[in-house]
Amino acid sequence: MRRVRSRGLWVGYLLMVGVCLAAFGFYLTEARRLVGANYTAMVTDLVRAQEDPDRLRLVLDSLLDSPDRIHLAQLNELIWRIPLRIQGLRNHLLRSDLAPARYTPYLEELTYVESRLPTLEQVIARVGIDNQLTPEEGRQLRELGMELEEALAWSYSELNELLHRASADQRRFMGRLTLAVAVLLLMLLVAIGGVLLMLHRLHDQRETMRHLSLTDQLTGLNNRRRLLQEAGQAFVRGERQGTPLALLLLDLDHFKQINDAYGHPLGDEVLIRFARLLEACARRMDVVARMGGEEFAILMPDSDIAAARRLAERILHAVRDMPLPSRAHAAGLTVSIGVAEAGENGDFERLYAQADRRLYRAKAQGRDRAEG
Template identity: 40%
Template sequence: MTIIDTLKRWAGEDWQVRDTALRRNVRVLGLAAWVLLILNVAHVGVFVLLRFDDPIRDAWARQIALAHGGMAVVAVTIAVLARRVHGAAELTRWHRGLPLVAAVLIIAWAIAVTVIDQAVTASVNAYVNAVIAMAIVYLFRPATALIVLTLAWAGLAGVLGWMVSDPAQLATSRMNAVTATALAMLISVLSWRHFVRTELLQRALAESNRQLQAQRAELERLANKDALTGLLNRREFERQAALELARARRLGSPLALFILDLDHFKAVNDTHGHAVGDQVLVEAATRMSRSIRQTDRLARWGGEEFVLLLPDTGCESASLLAEKLRHAVGDAPMPGMGSSVTVSIGAVVARGDDLPDWPVLLRMADEALYQAKREGRNRAFVRCLKSDRSSLAKNETR
């Protein structure tokens, strides 16, 4: 990969993280502004109290105090604005410009303090401290940092050329400023690239975790649900049925098990095709789901056969629900057919003390289904065990 390709890739990555970097800059700017305020107030207190016999030095102290006092006002303003921007839901152009404007103001102030210092010293410490601090505190794109720092050095070099008459002192000050500017640029670029890599890595990890969670949820759904109808599959139904049987035995509550079979379903596939047959299965599952409670367990048992477990349901309620389900499935035409499909239902109802084991309960419901089939289909045959006096309730088409 060439340098140009690398720079293009970096530019694309920079664009992806610019809003995150801005919010981070605003958050840090709010804290840094208060730190700057404390330093400004401390400088004002020190330099106001300083007294010199030399009028030049005395004037210098007053000017330094004034410069720090002005910067204290700016720092408070920056802190207030940063807090407002940090709480903004959307970032406007004005919001984006705040960190850059703050950086320019601070560097301009540092240049002014450096110029004031030339009255008593050749030091450019104020400028050095400002550009290094900006590079550490702020996250600027390398292009932006290069422009800001280049203009900062050019501004300082120009002002020093106007203020300093000694060529040796001028050259030393300018080169010290060059060194500080180059170091600040290096720090800025390294900090920015570290931030970009970290942010993109975190996003990639978050996206990977999201995909893994989605895949896990899908695998759990596929493991527990029938792929066609979205109902419980056989394995999950038996797992939940075991829990409900244990609960019914513990509480002595009634429980009903239905087996529902679509009548003459093979003829549907043979006449209309398997695609229409799948639509019929889905529609039948939907109609049954709408007719039961959220606490009931409905599953596709296999082919055109469904099972339904109803906690806290006695013989009379089971008989009424069986008729409701029979009408829900068979009273309206099925999609793709123009005609209806009927359903035969076999059910067994027992109370907790009389509940047989699961295989026996399932066999009883299956026998009840065959009884409904033998009597002509489109029927519900409900068998109630001992606690309901072994009564038989037949609900037939009239």
């Protein structure tokens, strides 16, 4: 159970790591896309607009050389399209995160271009009447065209440089922000991992303390407290399912003599060997416990008195054949056993008292025997 809970903690942590990494990957992808998209539309419109000054100059030159309707139509189309380009760029810049002070001079220049386009339109309207240019109209058209071409070229060039610098600045900022988010994410994962590790250790410590509180330190068997817990649950199951419950109380015969003759360390070794023998003889479902000193108990769920007696006989024979540590090999070891079965409406105190009386009867009748 403890391993399952610990595994669950770490599986949850790994899932959290996976979710965080997926979220960071999504953030990084979207951040790069949005940073690029923020300026892509402006740069695209600006690149298209930068064609207008060159085209304006070419059309004006052609018109001055040959004032025909084709060139007039081309110039009129430019006069119509240039304000649309300027308005599109103005809308992009006003919606961007650029400081207005950075682009206001260029918008003012473009606004001036817009104000001069009607004058250009008036000049070419007069040319369109007879497809003729007077020297004065030619001079005026050339000067106005150069003025507009230079204003457009300068404004678009400066805006292009501004947008590239702003895009580079934003990418650097997003790079630093991404690094900061990655560091924070890593710190979060480390903190969560640390908390999970602490919880894991606290859980292990709690389970260890619980195990120690229910375990005999010398033999590793269950102690009296654990036996009482298991007995309470066994009585509840027995009453609900109508199954029998038996108890064996065991006490090593003349164990004090082994301690006195060979010392307590050897006596402890004998107790450990006896504990292993009981575990080998009992079933997995049985609860083997050390009650204290040389007294032990075996709680047998779903077992009647006959099954308990059979187990007691096996233990008696096994103890007689159990090898003792080398120095006490000749001493020999026996055990006395009291066997009892829980009656109707009984409890563990009555069952224990009955087995205890039969244990003392076995001792009184010569030891190395089972009574029940």
